[in-house]
Structure formats: structure tokens, C-alpha cells
Amino acid sequence: MEVPFVDLSRQYEPLLPAIHAAMTSIIKRCAFINGPEVREFEEHMARWIGLPGVCGVSNGTHALYLTLKALGIGAGDEVITVPNTAFPTAEAINLSGADVVFADIAQGFYNLDPEAAERAITSKTKAIIPVHLYGIPADMDSLMNLSDRYNLFVVEDVAQAMGARYKGERVGTIGTAGCFSFFPSKNLGTFGDGGAVASGDTELIKKVRVLANHGRLDKFNHITLGTNSRLDTLKAAQLSICLNHLDGWNQSRQKAAALYNNLLQPYEEIILPRVPEDCEVVWHLYVIRYRNRDELMAFLNSRGIKTGLHYPIPLHRQPAYEYLKLKEGSFPRSEEASREILSLPMFPMITPEEVETVVKAIVLFLKTRKKTY
Numbered sequence: 001m002e003v004p005f006v007d008l009s010r011q012y013e014p015l016l017p018a019i020h021a022a023m024t025s026i027i028k029r030c031a032f033i034n035g036p037e038v039r040e041f042e043e044h045m046a047r048w049i050g051l052p053g054v055c056g057v058s059n060g061t062h063a064l065y066l067t068l069k070a071l072g073i074g075a076g077d078e079v080i081t082v083p084n085t086a087f088p089t090a091e092a093i094n095l096s097g098a099d100v101v102f103a104d105i106a107q108g109f110y111n112l113d114p115e116a117a118e119r120a121i122t123s124k125t126k127a128i129i130p131v132h133l134y135g136i137p138a139d140m141d142s143l144m145n146l147s148d149r150y151n152l153f154v155v156e157d158v159a160q161a162m163g164a165r166y167k168g169e170r171v172g173t174i175g176t177a178g179c180f181s182f183f184p185s186k187n188l189g190t191f192g193d194g195g196a197v198a199s200g201d202t203e204l205i206k207k208v209r210v211l212a213n214h215g216r217l218d219k220f221n222h223i224t225l226g227t228n229s230r231l232d233t234l235k236a237a238q239l240s241i242c243l244n245h246l247d248g249w250n251q252s253r254q255k256a257a258a259l260y261n262n263l264l265q266p267y268e269e270i271i272l273p274r275v276p277e278d279c280e281v282v283w284h285l286y287v288i289r290y291r292n293r294d295e296l297m298a299f300l301n302s303r304g305i306k307t308g309l310h311y312p313i314p315l316h317r318q319p320a321y322e323y324l325k326l327k328e329g330s331f332p333r334s335e336e337a338s339r340e341i342l343s344l345p346m347f348p349m350i351t352p353e354e355v356e357t358v359v360k361a362i363v364l365f366l367k368t369r370k371k372t373y
């Protein structure tokens, strides 16, 4: 049996009639830009997340970039984040004009180490961007403590963790703002690119909204220089329909992750993802670690099991960040993880049979490998 890495069509199939109807109505009205569905989605998401302010934007990268801009962060400032994240997390810092400062991940986890973050703080530091990587919450208590002590903004990168909870609170509601991506394969995805910023600070959300719409307050008055980063009406309508299903989809991911955990538990060569205490994980990705990752990946691929790497090159080793002159060895935990991580098939409609097929193939690989030594 072949197993896809992600299959979105299974989750959209039953929703297509509702999505078609919503889109047909928008097309008939030609309400493509800033149609009422955009505000409806923002209000829906605000209720879902429990915050007063949400602004839809064109993608997750701009959610981060516009939030930093709205916070007044720019040239001469520093923003701390991890090197083991999607490129856009750091790119958004550069887009704002601030400098990226990397700090390593915590031992045994994939998220920012608060002690490493503290060591990276200088008089220029204005914000920290913790990434809730793979849908696993970062250590928010310790990071909020740093924020209080050093007077720093905390901009949560929630691109991979919509719906995850840290000590009962949804991630994205704990820091200054939460930045979301609706890239198609995210836990809540759209038909193309999309994103949102959520915050308890409604003035901040107003600023993001102005910046995302060419710096204007109304049709003809531009009070600042912004950009075009609006969420399209068609996407907002689809997102609103899908948001009703997000919690259920996340529960399906949790069931699949529990099955993987259960079936892989006996094989100590495979390092399973750790869930921090008192956290609810939404498994955007189910990532194992294995010393000979490339061999295992090739074996699974040869059997029609698709896997992914998130991410094989830590950002400080990317050519784009060569100018930072950060050598191999600068962030040993992120570097080690990048060599050993392997993302297994994970999506809401994955079947137990598919998870079992993946695990059986891993077990077969481990057995054949042992025999050759």
C-alpha cells in the first residue's frame, strides 16, 4: 500500500458543496477584495481563539513581517528566533529591517531554549519569535518571563500549531501577537496562500490592518507606507467553513499520532517526539529521529511511503545567511536535529491502516539493517 505524505482532497471532499455555494455567491457579487466574508472570517477566528482582534493577511510570512512593523521594529533592532524553522520566520525579521539573531533549541525538544534566548539578548533586542514547531507548543512561561524581565515583545509563530494549547491556553494568545499561516497543508489551510494575525491588543491589529492595505485608513487616505497583503474574500469564505472543522481535524491528527507513538514505542532506535508537560499538541507534522535518517527515508520511499524533512538545513547554514558568518557547530542541537529528523505521513484523514503500513515498513527496515551488521 502506498501512503501519501499529505492528502488534502479527503478532507475537502465533503465540504465542497458548501465551499462552492459560498464562492459562487462572491463571484456573483464580484466582492473579491475586502468583501464582507473577510470580516466574517476574522470575527469567527477571533471567537474561536478567544481574542478581540484578528486581521486576515495574504500569508504567514507577512503576518510576522507586518506584526514586527506594527510594533515599530526595524533597522537597528534585533529579533531572536531559532535556526530550525521554516525560512520565512527569519526572512520576516529581515523584511522588517531588523537583524536576525539565532538561538538554539532546548535539549530533547525542537523549540526555542529560553536559556539560549536569554544569552542572545542585547541592548538592541526588541522581540523574540518562538515557533511552535510541528504543532508542539514552545516553553511560553519561560519566554514570557524573559519578556517581562527584558521588556521584549513575544511574537508567536503559530504557522504550524493552530489549535495547540499550552497549559490550557491556545498558542497565539499568550504573547504580544500570534501569527498564522493558511498555506494549503497547514492545520487550517486555504486554496493558495493566506495568513492572519491575532492579538489581545486591538490597536496593534488596527495597525496591521492599515499596513496590509497600502497604509490606508479608508479608500483615499494613506496615513503611512504599507503594502498589499490582504486576505482574499474567496479564501476567507472557505476558511470560515473549514474553521468549523479544525478542532475535529486536529483530534484526528492526535489519534494518528497516538497510534504512531504506540506502535513505534518498542523500537528504541527511533526517537519519538516529546510532548512538553501540560501541552496539547496538534501534530502539524509527526517527526521522528533516527541516526541513519537518509537510509530510512530512501527505504520508505522505495515502498511508496512519502516522507518529508522539516528542515534539513538549519537557517544559519543557508547561503542567504552566510553574511552572519555562523559556522557549523554554532547551534549544535538544531544541527543534530536537522541530520536526524524525518517527518512521517500525517494528515487528518490518514487511516489507521496507513499508519500501520508506515510502521511495518520502519520495523522491516530496522530488522534488515540489523542483519547486515
Ligand SMILES: Cc1ncc(COP(=O)(O)O)c(C=O)c1O
Residues within 6 Å of the ligand: 059, 060, 061, 062, 085, 086, 088, 089, 131, 157, 159, 160, 180, 181, 182, 183, 193, 194, 195
Ligand atoms: C514555522 C513557519 N513560519 C512561517 C511560515 C510562513 O507562512 P507562509 O508560507 O504562509 O508565508 C511557515 C510556512 O511555511 C512556517 O511553517
